[in-house]
Amino acid sequence: MSPPESLPPKLRVAVFNRTFSPTGGGAERYSIALVEQLSARHEMHVFAQNIGHQWPGVTYHKVSSPLRKPRWINQLWFATATWWATRRGFDVVHSHENTWHGEVQTVHVMPVKYSLFQGRHGVRRVLRWIKVVTSPRLLAYLGLERARYAARPGRQVVVTSESLRPVMAAAYPGSSAAISVVTPGITLPGALTADRKREVRAQLGLPAEGRCLLFVGNDYRKKGLEALLQALVQLPADVVLAVVGNPAHIAEFRALAETLKLGARVFFLGALMDVSPAYEAADILVHPTFEDTFAMVVLEAMAHGLPVVVSGPTYCGIAGLLSQRANALLLDDPRDAGELARVLEDLLVRAPLRETLSQGAVAFAAHYQWREIALQQEALYFAAVAAKTAPA
Numbered sequence: 001m002s003p004p005e006s007l008p009p010k011l012r013v014a015v016f017n018r019t020f021s022p023t024g025g026g027a028e029r030y031s032i033a034l035v036e037q038l039s040a041r042h043e044m045h046v047f048a049q050n051i052g053h054q055w056p057g058v059t060y061h062k063v064s065s066p067l068r069k070p071r072w073i074n075q076l077w078f079a080t081a082t083w084w085a086t087r088r089g090f091d092v093v094h095s096h097e098n099t100w101h102g103e104v105q106t107v108h109v110m111p112v113k114y115s116l117f118q119g120r121h122g123v124r125r126v127l128r129w130i131k132v133v134t135s136p137r138l139l140a141y142l143g144l145e146r147a148r149y150a151a152r153p154g155r156q157v158v159v160t161s162e163s164l165r166p167v168m169a170a171a172y173p174g175s176s177a178a179i180s181v182v183t184p185g186i187t188l189p190g191a192l193t194a195d196r197k198r199e200v201r202a203q204l205g206l207p208a209e210g211r212c213l214l215f216v217g218n219d220y221r222k223k224g225l226e227a228l229l230q231a232l233v234q235l236p237a238d239v240v241l242a243v244v245g246n247p248a249h250i251a252e253f254r255a256l257a258e259t260l261k262l263g264a265r266v267f268f269l270g271a272l273m274d275v276s277p278a279y280e281a282a283d284i285l286v287h288p289t290f291e292d293t294f295a296m297v298v299l300e301a302m303a304h305g306l307p308v309v310v311s312g313p314t315y316c317g318i319a320g321l322l323s324q325r326a327n328a329l330l331l332d333d334p335r336d337a338g339e340l341a342r343v344l345e346d347l348l349v350r351a352p353l354r355e356t357l358s359q360g361a362v363a364f365a366a367h368y369q370w371r372e373i374a375l376q377q378e379a380l381y382f383a384a385v386a387a388k389t390a391p392a
């Protein structure tokens with residue numbers, strides 16, 4: 001009889017997020033899910049300015065925020081405060097923020113340097129540098145970013161999709177050898193019944209009958225809500241839209257919906273602590289984003305068996321993993337309301353296509369469960385510890 005395998009050592013891990021709440025967005029839900037999964041195996045400590053989460057075995061540390069605006073000053077404050085609090089006593093520091101401190105740095109957005117300089121040459125590049133050196137905000141972000149991705153023993157740079165790997169390598173070539181991909185994940189929900197669908201629609205204030213499109217995103221502009229509203233005008237009157245996300249944008253887009261005479265067909269639900277009821281209430285997820293390094297909401301919707309309409313790989317990281325008309329419908333141009341309306345109209349009238357996409361979505365999502373994703377993250381923690389402690 002072979003001896004039992006020894007358990008891996010328990011690590012003391014610090015995790016940085018300015019906002020540690022499910023309402024923060026996909027990046028925050030990603031961080032939260034990893035902490036929940038790993039808390040059974042390691043001593044997890046969360047450092048955040050806004051904490052809207054509680055989990056057994058997790059220790060929470062409130063980081064002060066004496067000056068929330070301008071945001072770049074708050075970012076510098078958060079980076080400094082978390083460095084001071086975790087400069088000793090932790091095996092691994094894992095940052096989801098633009099900070100210089102941390103063996104593991106997870107990238108959720110395009111690097112500032114890439115956004116500023118990619119594709120700009122000659123005079124255009126010089127003008128962009130003039131803009132940078134005259135902006136304390138840009139200098140702060142670029143300075144933090146450069147320190148964040150600098151090569152050092154144990155440094156692990158995590159990107160959430162393969163499409164982000166070449167972007168990081170182009171912006172910070174020195175980080176290339178340290179880059180790993182750890183995608184978002186899901187926890188597969190139980191089967192949805194007709195009674196449950198009616199129940200959650202009633203809870204959310206949605207019509208009991210009719211077909212419901214779902215939009216989930218905190219930045220309504222960047223995630224393409226305007227084009228979706230314009231497309232909704234062209235769809236049958238029984239099709240309604242539920243909008244989940246940052247309540248700060250509701251007034252502007254409610255006014256747009258009224259201008260388009262869609263007031264009775266658009267339901268702004270605000271930020272939800274748990275988005276699952278919205279997925280259960282909906283019939284189709286629409287995500288015409290202009291920029292997403294992955295788009296966790298698409299994966300979550302697919303886990304619930306929703307057919308998804310999403311921007312193509314040029315705009316959205318997860319789209320590079322999806323197959324047109326097998327598990328998703330991919331948009332060539334998310335700004336084209338006409339294309340979006342045609343795609344949605346076709347999907348709404350073709351029940352076999354909806355069924356194909358639903359089955360394909362669940363099959364796809366099953367390969368991205370959090371328990372497996374967390375083990376990938378854990379392996380990077382141990383790699384960071386081994387590199388830090390290796391003899392020079």
